[in-house]
Amino acid sequence: MALEDRNRVVILEDRVENISGADFPMSFDGEDVPFHLEGFKKTFDIKIIRLTPTDIEFDLIGVDASIANALRRILISEIPTMAIEKVYMINNTGIMQDEVLAHRLGLIPILADPNEFQWKRPSDPPTDQNTIVFKLDVACAKGRDVPEGETDPKIKYINSSIYSSQLQWDPKGDQETRFAQNPIRPIHDDILITKLRPGQIISCELHCEKGIGKDHAKFSPVATASYRLLPDIQILEDITDDDAELFRDCFPPGVVDIVEEDGVRKAKVINPRKDTVSREVLRHKQFEGKVRLTRVRDHFIFNVESTGIVSPEALVNQALDILIEKCEISKAALDSAVKGNNEEE
Amino acid sequence: MDTSENLPTYIAVLDVPEEKIEILPGASADLTSVTFSIKEEDHTLGNSLRWSIMQNPQVDFCGYSIPHPSEAKTNLRIQTTDRSNAIDAMNKGLDDLRSVCQIMKARLHQRLKEGNYAHTE
Numbered sequence: 414m415a416l417e418d419r420n421r422v423v424i425l426e427d428r429v430e431n432i433s434g435a436d437f438p439m440s441f442d443g444e445d446v447p448f449h450l451e452g453f454k455k456t457f458d459i460k461i462i463r464l465t466p467t468d469i470e471f472d473l474i475g476v477d478a479s480i481a482n483a484l485r486r487i488l489i490s491e492i493p494t495m496a497i498e499k500v501y502m503i504n505n506t507g508i509m510q511d512e513v514l515a516h517r518l519g520l521i522p523i524l525a526d527p528n529e530f531q532w533k534r535p536s537d538p539p540t541d542q543n544t545i546v547f548k549l550d551v552a553c554a555k556g557r558d559v560p561e562g563e564t565d566p567k568i569k570y571i572n573s574s575i576y577s578s579q580l581q582w583d584p585k586g587d588q589e590t591r592f593a594q595n596p597i598r599p600i601h602d603d604i605l606i607t608k609l610r611p612g613q614i615i616s617c618e619l620h621c622e623k624g625i626g627k628d629h630a631k632f633s634p635v636a637t638a639s640y641r642l643l644p645d646i647q648i649l650e651d652i653t654d655d656d657a658e659l660f661r662d663c664f665p666p667g668v669v670d671i672v673e674e675d676g677v678r679k680a681k682v683i684n685p686r687k688d689t690v691s692r693e694v695l696r697h698k699q700f701e702g703k704v705r706l707t708r709v710r711d712h713f714i715f716n717v718e719s720t721g722i723v724s725p726e727a728l729v730n731q732a733l734d735i736l737i738e739k740c741e742i743s744k745a746a747l748d749s750a751v752k753g754n755n756e757e758e
Numbered sequence: 759m760d761t762s763e764n765l766p767t768y769i770a771v772l773d774v775p776e777e778k779i780e781i782l783p784g785a786s787a788d789l790t791s792v793t794f795s796i797k798e799e800d801h802t803l804g805n806s807l808r809w810s811i812m813q814n815p816q817v818d819f820c821g822y823s824i825p826h827p828s829e830a831k832t833n834l835r836i837q838t839t840d841r842s843n844a845i846d847a848m849n850k851g852l853d854d855l856r857s858v859c860q861i862m863k864a865r866l867h868q869r870l871k872e873g874n875y876a877h878t879e
Binding site: 437438450453454457458459460461462463464471473476477479480482483486487491492493532726729730731733734735736737738739740741742743744746747749750751753754 | 768769770773774777778779780781794796799800801802803805806807808809812813814815845848849852853854855856857858859860861862863865866867869870875
């Protein structure tokens with residue numbers, strides 16, 4: 414296989430070819446491509462495309478899919494955050510059952526730095542180091558001076574809708590001074606928790622604990638964390654005039670443009686990144702043999718959207734830290750396993 | 759760089775099982791063919807570790823499997839040439855994977871510092 418084709422996944426009309434990488438020693442005849450960290454350093458790169466307070470888009474170039482996938486999996490399920498784990502219902506006369514209400518409360522993202530808190534095992538008592546307490550005490554009543562014939566519950570009643578902003582943080586121990594700069598609160602103030610009608614009340618105490626997405630999705634620090642491979646459209650033979658226009662329209666806007674070269678209008682790929690790899694172009698007879706749809710196997714376009722608890726760039730950094738930690742823990746475990754094995758003999 | 763002293767808090771160290779790695783019965787006497795059973799790990803470590811171990815020219819075979827989805831266990835099989843053994847290959851694999859992550863981390867920090875992101879709309 415030609416060297417430049419080695420890291421291309423080829424998309425054909427009915428199948429995908431050359432899917433798995435073979436970048437291992439002795440994979441190719443007469444060639445030895447042993448892995449060197451120095452070599453990796455040269456071919457590897459990160460390009461940050463876009464960074465906002467909640468989103469990051471970056472390109473991860475020159476790594477194996479297993480590494481990119483490990484990163485994605487850690488982002489979704491292994492980075493700790495604080496979330497409501499226990500709800501002590503004192504009174505709930507609303508129409509929403511206790512367990513449904515408790516579940517909805519659990520999903521509210523809480524703005525608290527997880528690194529400031531310790532892990533809490535089920536047997537550990539709650540302390541100011543491992544638990545955050547919120548209170549929710551709301552009652553719905555009829556509004557005063559409501560015009561006759563008013564039908565909007567928001568005007569007719571007080572507290573007809575309960576929002577996340579109504580959660581009251583109850584600082585314990587030294588939490589008030591520890592978090593004076595950044596008081597603990599729900600990220601969003603406008604999450605509708607439930608609705609009440611006059612006479613109904615909810616009174617409960619909520620305990621937040623540290624956890625990871627593997628245990629429950631409410632602990633996941635990302636809304637999405639995904640990657641896709643960079644598309645690469647190869648035009649093997651010139652596509653001109655009317656065909657060029659049809660060719661351009663086979664792709665999303667901005668992928669292909671028509672340029673004039675020596676008086677001939679030709680189709681030219683200008684931004685393959687925008688392509689969705691729809692394979693529409695492969696349905697047309699006139700393009701047979703003229704175009705090849707491929708993806709670059711080691712070029713990952715990552716998209717990470719944070720829930721707002723941890724900044725997106727810190728999330729990626731933490732994900733790498735966790736993979737490093739996993740290696741270190743496993744190395745120590747391997748040493749003791751080998752020791753145990755030797756003693757048996 | 760010694761990181762064992764200030765182990766970060768991302769992983770709940772208390773939850774790490776006592777015998778995290780076990781050498782399954784049936785390993786060859788010279789330890790060139792060994793199956794390791796790693797507890798509380800999945801494709802995250804399994805697949806990336808398999809990749810880094812396979813980069814070692816002394817390794818003839820490396821593969822992993824999760825025998826049952828409701829058991830948090832990953833079995834990793836390594837077979838090496840007789841010039842090495844599976845324990846060394848595993849050690850080198852873990853070291854390499856860690857180095858790869860450290861290089862990635864350093865590059866990420868560098869790129870974040872540089873700023874001027876290639877904005878797309």
